[in-house]
Every structure is written in C-alpha cells, then in structure tokens.
Amino acid sequence: MAPRQKPGDLPPAEHVYADPHELSTNSFSGATARDEATHDEYRLSDVQAPSNARALHGSLSPLTVDAEGLAGLLGISLRTVRKLNASARLPRPVSLGRRRLWSVREIESWLEKGAPGRDRWETLKQDR
Numbered sequence: 001m002a003p004r005q006k007p008g009d010l011p012p013a014e015h016v017y018a019d020p021h022e023l024s025t026n027s028f029s030g031a032t033a034r035d036e037a038t039h040d041e042y043r044l045s046d047v048q049a050p051s052n053a054r055a056l057h058g059s060l061s062p063l064t065v066d067a068e069g070l071a072g073l074l075g076i077s078l079r080t081v082r083k084l085n086a087s088a089r090l091p092r093p094v095s096l097g098r099r100r101l102w103s104v105r106e107i108e109s110w111l112e113k114g115a116p117g118r119d120r121w122e123t124l125k126q127d128r
Helices: 033-037 051-059 067-074 078-086 104-112 118-127
Strands: 094-096 099-103
Touching: 067 078, 067 104, 099 104
Parallel strands: none
Antiparallel strands: 094 099
C-alpha cells in the first residue's frame, strides 16, 4: 500500500504529466487543465538551479568548521578535539551565536607553524 500524500505534497519526481485528462484545477498553482495541457511534459526532476549557481556553490569551501568538522580536517576524533581545546592546545575558536567555530585558514597556518600551543600561537600571530 502506497503512503498517503498530505495536502500540499508534490507528486513523486518520476511522475510525468503528459495526459491532459490527468491534470486537474487543483494541481500546481490553480491553473486549469487546459493551461497545463499546453506543456508537452512536466517532470519535477527537470527543474534545476541556474548553472552559474551550481558552479559558484561547487567552488566554495567552508571558511569555518565546528568541532566535528575540525576533527575531520585533522583526522582525529571529536573527543580529542575537545580535549585539545580544553587544554589550550588548539587555536582559540570564534563564537557565532552559540556556536564555536574554527577558521579553516587559521588551522592551516597553525599546522604550518608546527601546531604550537594556544599561547605560543597567539604570539606568532601577532608577529606576522
């Protein structure tokens, strides 16, 4: 038995509207069956974002990461990230709202300098 659709749910992406009799005045935004029948076919899977938006999104990398993301970048566990941060052996995170985030650029620079402790890192940053 197929799951019941709730009002406002879209039909499955595989469904193709090609038969004008299948269309009703309730489908889409109140258009009549005749208006919708003028289109040869309509597939939800054919709807795509503009190509420039996809290219732009694909070329961006995150500026900051949370503790879980930092663990992934460093190849260590989340628990180890938390221990290193608590013992001041990681660069100081920035706070955005309630989130504590690390700058990816700063982490890269910190690693290039040999991953010094937080106090030493703060001194090295000021010397730049």
